[in-house]
Amino acid sequence: MIAGAFGIAAHVLGAVVLLTATLQAILVLAAVIDLRQSRARTRYRLWRRVMNSPLAPKVTVLVPAFNESVTIRESLGGILALTYQNLEVVVVNDGSTDDTEDVIIEEFDLVEVHNVYQALLPTEEIVRLYRSRVDPRLVVAQKLNGGKADALNAALNLASGSLVCAVDADTIITPDALQMLVASFVDDSSVVAAGGSVRLTNGGLARGPSGLRPKFPRQIWAACQVVEYTRAFLVGRLGWNQLGGNLIVSGAFGVFRRDKVIEVTGYLHGCMGEDMELIVRLRRHGYEIGEPAKVVFNASPVAWTEAPEGLAELRRQRNRWYRGLLDVLSRHRRMILRPKYGSAGMLALPYFVVVEALAPIVEAIGIIALVVGVALGLITNGQLLFVASMYGVGLLVSISVLLLDDVAFGMLTDVRTRFRMVAVAAIEHLIFRPLTIWWRLGGLLYYVQGRTDWGVQVRRGFSENTTPGSPLPNV
Amino acid sequence: MTLFAIVQIVVTTTAIGFCVIGALASLNRRRREKLRTRAHHWAATIVLDAGPNLEAASRDLSRLPMPLLAEVLQQLASDTTGESKRRLRVVAENAGLNRRIERLSRRRRWQKRVQAAHLLMLLPSGAPERELLLTDRHPFVRARAIESLSPSGVGRFSSLLLDSLGHESPAVQTATQHALARGGSDCVPTIVDGLDRSLSGLLDPTAAVRLMQVAAELPDPRLTGSLLAFADHDDFRLRQLTASSLGRGIFPEPEVHLRPLLADPMADVRAEAARAVGIGRVMSLAPALGRLLGDPQWQVRRDAGSALALLGPPGHIVLRCHLRDDDAFARDMAKHVLAQVNGQTANANTFGQRLAA
Numbered sequence: 101m102i103a104g105a106f107g108i109a110a111h112v113l114g115a116v117v118l119l120t121a122t123l124q125a126i127l128v129l130a131a132v133i134d135l136r137q138s139r140a141r142t143r144y145r146l147w148r149r150v151m152n153s154p155l156a157p158k159v160t161v162l163v164p165a166f167n168e169s170v171t172i173r174e175s176l177g178g179i180l181a182l183t184y185q186n187l188e189v190v191v192v193n194d195g196s197t198d199d200t201e202d203v204i205i206e207e208f209d210l211v212e213v214h215n216v217y218q219a220l221l222p223t224e225e226i227v228r229l230y231r232s233r234v235d236p237r238l239v240v241a242q243k244l245n246g247g248k249a250d251a252l253n254a255a256l257n258l259a260s261g262s263l264v265c266a267v268d269a270d271t272i273i274t275p276d277a278l279q280m281l282v283a284s285f286v287d288d289s290s291v292v293a294a295g296g297s298v299r300l301t302n303g304g305l306a307r308g309p310s311g312l313r314p315k316f317p318r319q320i321w322a323a324c325q326v327v328e329y330t331r332a333f334l335v336g337r338l339g340w341n342q343l344g345g346n347l348i349v350s351g352a353f354g355v356f357r358r359d360k361v362i363e364v365t366g367y368l369h370g371c372m373g374e375d376m377e378l379i380v381r382l383r384r385h386g387y388e389i390g391e392p393a394k395v396v397f398n399a400s401p402v403a404w405t406e407a408p409e410g411l412a413e414l415r416r417q418r419n420r421w422y423r424g425l426l427d428v429l430s431r432h433r434r435m436i437l438r439p440k441y442g443s444a445g446m447l448a449l450p451y452f453v454v455v456e457a458l459a460p461i462v463e464a465i466g467i468i469a470l471v472v473g474v475a476l477g478l479i480t481n482g483q484l485l486f487v488a489s490m491y492g493v494g495l496l497v498s499i500s501v502l503l504l505d506d507v508a509f510g511m512l513t514d515v516r517t518r519f520r521m522v523a524v525a526a527i528e529h530l531i532f533r534p535l536t537i538w539w540r541l542g543g544l545l546y547y548v549q550g551r552t553d554w555g556v557q558v559r560r561g562f563s564e565n566t567t568p569g570s571p572l573p574n575v
Numbered sequence: 576m577t578l579f580a581i582v583q584i585v586v587t588t589t590a591i592g593f594c595v596i597g598a599l600a601s602l603n604r605r606r607r608e609k610l611r612t613r614a615h616h617w618a619a620t621i622v623l624d625a626g627p628n629l630e631a632a633s634r635d636l637s638r639l640p641m642p643l644l645a646e647v648l649q650q651l652a653s654d655t656t657g658e659s660k661r662r663l664r665v666v667a668e669n670a671g672l673n674r675r676i677e678r679l680s681r682r683r684r685w686q687k688r689v690q691a692a693h694l695l696m697l698l699p700s701g702a703p704e705r706e707l708l709l710t711d712r713h714p715f716v717r718a719r720a721i722e723s724l725s726p727s728g729v730g731r732f733s734s735l736l737l738d739s740l741g742h743e744s745p746a747v748q749t750a751t752q753h754a755l756a757r758g759g760s761d762c763v764p765t766i767v768d769g770l771d772r773s774l775s776g777l778l779d780p781t782a783a784v785r786l787m788q789v790a791a792e793l794p795d796p797r798l799t800g801s802l803l804a805f806a807d808h809d810d811f812r813l814r815q816l817t818a819s820s821l822g823r824g825i826f827p828e829p830e831v832h833l834r835p836l837l838a839d840p841m842a843d844v845r846a847e848a849a850r851a852v853g854i855g856r857v858m859s860l861a862p863a864l865g866r867l868l869g870d871p872q873w874q875v876r877r878d879a880g881s882a883l884a885l886l887g888p889p890g891h892i893v894l895r896c897h898l899r900d901d902d903a904f905a906r907d908m909a910k911h912v913l914a915q916v917n918g919q920t921a922n923a924n925t926f927g928q929r930l931a932a
Contacts, residue, residue, distance in 0.1 A: 140686035144693045144719055149653070150753045155788060211911060213877065231877075233915060287715065287746045485579040492582035499589045506597040510604050518594040 106473035110483040113466025114490040116459050121494040123455055124331070127339030128500055134342040135399070135508055141287070142280075142400055150286070151184070151279035157286070158186040159278060159355065160259035161267055164251035165193050168269035169200045171406075173207050178272040180235050184279055189238045190255045191269075195224075195245025204240055208232040221253040221366040229258075248351075249367035249374040256366055259358060266375070268352040270405055271298070277401030281355045284396050292360045292382050292393040295349030296401035297333050299511075300326050302409060313511045314404070316520060321414060323524040324532040325407040331501045337397035345448030346395040347383070351375035353403035356382075360393065370552060371431070373424020380432050383444045392442060399509065415539045422543030423552075425456055460537045461544065467534055491529055498525045607643070614639055614647045621666060622651055622659040629662075637670040644670055645694055652696045653723070660696075667697040680704040685713040692716050695723035700731075709735055714744030721750040729758035733765035737772065740782035748785055755789045763795045770801035784812050791820040799826050806832055811841040818844055822851030830859050837863050842872035849875060853882025858889045865893040868909055869902035876904055880912035891916060 150156065161179050165172055172191075179189050193201050204210060210230035217226070224246035232238035243254050252266060263285060267273060277296055284294040302325075303317030317323045340346040349356075351374065361367075364385045367374045379395055386393030408414050429436075429452060435445040436453065470487060473479035502521055506512050512521070613635075620632035636644065644667075652663050667673055676698060679691035692708045708720035709732060721739060729736060739751040755762045766786060773783035787805065790798050802820045805813040818836045821829045829851070836848035837860065849867055852860045864886075867879035883890035894916075897909035 140689055141715065144689045144715075150722060150749055153753055153756065154792070155749065155752050155756060211915070213873070213911065217873070285745070286749050287744075289743075289745050489579045489582040492579070492586050496582070496586050496589055499586065499593050503589070503593040503596060506593070507600050510600065512597055513601055515594055515598050518597050522590040522593060 103478040106478040107483050109466050109469030110487050114487045116462045117490040120455050121497050124335050124497045127335040130342040131334050131338035134338050154185045156186050157263050158261035159263045159265055160188040160261035161265045162255035163191040163269050164248050165269040167196045167198045169198045169203045171270045175269050182278050183275045190258045191240045192251040192255045193242050194251035209234045217258050219257050220362050223250050223254040249369050253366040263355055264358045265355045271352045272404045274402050280401040290394045293349045293356045293395045295354040295397050297399050298350050298352045298403050300407045301404045316517045319409050322409050324528040327525045327528045330505050334501050341397050344443035347448045348376050349379050352405050373428045377428045387441045418536050418539040419543040422540040423547045426547045460540045464537045464541050495529045618647050618651050621662050633666050649694050685716050688716045689719050692719035714747050718746040718750035721754050724754050726758040726761040729754050729762050737769045740785050741779045752785050752789050763797045766790050767801050787816040791816045794823045794825050796825045815844045815847045818847040818851050822854035829855050830857050842875050846875045846878040849878040849882045853885035861889045861893045868897050869905035876908045880908045884912050884916050
């Protein structure tokens with residue numbers, strides 16, 4: 101009887117892994133189709149010349165900063181070095197407890213100006229407002245702490261561009277990335293948000309034949325995240341592009357229509373996954389007013405960021421992400437399986453509920469049952485091989501995504517790195533993924549307890565290849 | 576066991592495939608990159624007419640794979656004119672690229688037609704494919720074709736371009752604006768015609784704003800009459816653009832037109848007018864700018880302050896007068912701007928002293 105129960109648990113675990121892998125494989129196919137179809141659009145679009153002219157729409161880059169003194173100099177240097185002509189940068193220092201404000205004042209020669217702006221969105225008080233003498237495009241606001249969403253809303257109040265670009269303070273955008281993303285809005289007036297790829301710089305950057313490329317990190321958890329991010333961006337974003345259900349634009353790098361964001365009252369306070377929540381709300385609003393809002397993902401523009409390498413930091417991040425996901429799904433549960441909400445309600449949200457929210461819980465229970473079952477000798481070799489086979493299918497999807505990324509974007513140059521990537525993909529599947537599932541369970545516990553704390557992320561700064569104020573060359 | 580074995584085999588094969596295909600793709604990329612560098616060298620020889628090498632370069636270039644040849648010629652042709660462009664067209668003609676463009680421009684799929692639009696500048700100016708693509712039903716193709724127009728081509732298709740400004744697709748609108756801006760003085764008659772049409776209500780208001788955005792950037796005296804007609808227009812965006820153009824130095828008496836705009840009910844117009852005073856160095860309006868230092872809107876105060884700094888000594892005198900202003904905003908703004916001006920002077924002195932030493 102007990103052995104039977106453990107056997108069923110092993111089969112359920114295998115089935116869940118297979119289900120996840122199958123759905124991801126479908127999204128990989130969709131991503132391949134999207135890459136093929138968007139080739140003409142990407143290759144022959146107007147951004148090369150038109151987007152470099154002052155007639156291109158004005159873009160305000162919103163940079164919320166909290167204790168970012170280590171990376172803010174390089175990050176702002178990179179943003180101000182963007183080749184986009186019609187640019188404004190609004191930094192909101194969200195009550196940092198370190199010397200972020202002093203670092204920016206010193207680096208960009210800030211001068212305090214009158215604290216007058218149109219408060220279209222309610223936020224915590226802005227105590228000081230600065231302009232730069234070095235670069236008139238830079239506006240810096242010192243605000244009482246209110247969280248990332250509040251800082252972004254404050255930045256939206258100060259912005260004057262018709263488009264806003266949300267960038268994390270620890271992110272560097274490649275110089276022509278903004279042109280590529282803005283082109284999506286010029287191509288199609290129903291686009292309300294566009295996101296680009298986020299790649300990890302933990303291993304540093306190296307110069308390749310076609311510009312800068314990230315080195316594959318030596319640190320194992322960072323390497324696992326490279327595989328994970330590649331899969332997430334190609335499967336989770338590009339695949340959904342084709343199926344019309346894109347629900348995420350990374351908070352680290354995304355462009356939005358400012359009027360539409362203000363129309364839906366900006367970023368939501370007290371929500372852990374504020375970037376996903378905003379996109380879901382924008383799409384929901386679009387469907388409700390009868391003007392479906394498009395959210396597009398463009399894999400070519402790249403933003404570089406660092407991923408946490410310590411397990412404690414990673415645990416806090418994943419715990420927060422999972423709480424954010426549950427929060428968003430709970431807030432917008434009315435959209436799920438409602439034809440009124442189109443592909444977002446009928447496809448994307450159910451996928452997130454099943455694959456991202458529920459499957460990890462079932463998988464966690466299955467893993468515990470499997471470990472206990474093996475320890476007690478209640479799992480047969482056949483059942484163990486079945487589970488191993490299903491994990492193999494998952495690994496197959498991961499390697500296929502790496503291949504697709506390599507062929508489409510050519511970020512890798514040598515065979516050794518490719519072999520290492522395959523090995524890391526296996527480690528990611530067998531060790532890192534179960535760990536993230538464990539952390540998600542913690543997130544579930546926190547969510548049930550109603551905890552909304554963010555934890556602390558330690559910044560290390562970018563690689564030594566990049567120096568303050570010196571932008572990244574064109575990629 | 577069988578299932579596990581099958582999965583193992585498939586995973587291993589995919590992993591090896593990833594390494595092998597990836598490596599081949601890398602090699603291919605490197606090879607293409609080398610070929611592209613050489614192709615650019617040959618194309619540069621043709622553009623610069625480097626004597627005896629010209630014929631060999633033309634021959635080598637014609638032998639390139641068609642997609643690479645198209646890419647290289649397109650990149651150069653969009654930035655060249657006159658004899659250089661003619662030579663590039665000859666290469667395109669000899670390599671059979673023109674026939675390819677003609678074929679592509681009549682294909683059913685827009686993804687093919689857009690390739691023809693992309694290479695449009697390689698065709699002779701009278702080619703019928705030009706009009707075909709400029710009126711294409713797909714906005715993406717149409718926008719790309721407009722973007723490929725040369726300044727002289729803009730003049731030839733002026734009427735079509737004015738219609739395109741009111742097209743529903745923002746891509747077409749932006750491409751048209753950019754084409755007109757690139758056309759410079761060649762496009763002025765087209766712009767004047769468009770502005771006159773919008774005053775008569777024959778052009779829709781959004782198109783008029785887009786046209787004004789282009790006109791405001793062009794320093795051409797032929798535009799003055801049409802631009803001034805919008806100084807008291809109901810649409811504040813058009814007044815703002817008129818203010819912007821008044822700083823270009825093409826108007827005979829800018830202060831006459833800028834004075835009412837400095838008192839405009841819309842803050843954006845006042846700010847733009849203030850900027851125009853600074854850029855155009857309209858000294859007689861320094862006192863009016865001083866009054867704007869106490870404007871309720873911060874951006875107007877900022878632009879007035881910056882404009883006074885740009886005016887030089889007359890502006891600095893006005894700023895000093897406002898250091899004891901009753902209005903706190905005006906006082907602070909004057910202080911900020913003067914501090915900035917003095918800082919720059921101090922830096923200049925230090926630099927000068929260092930240079931002298």
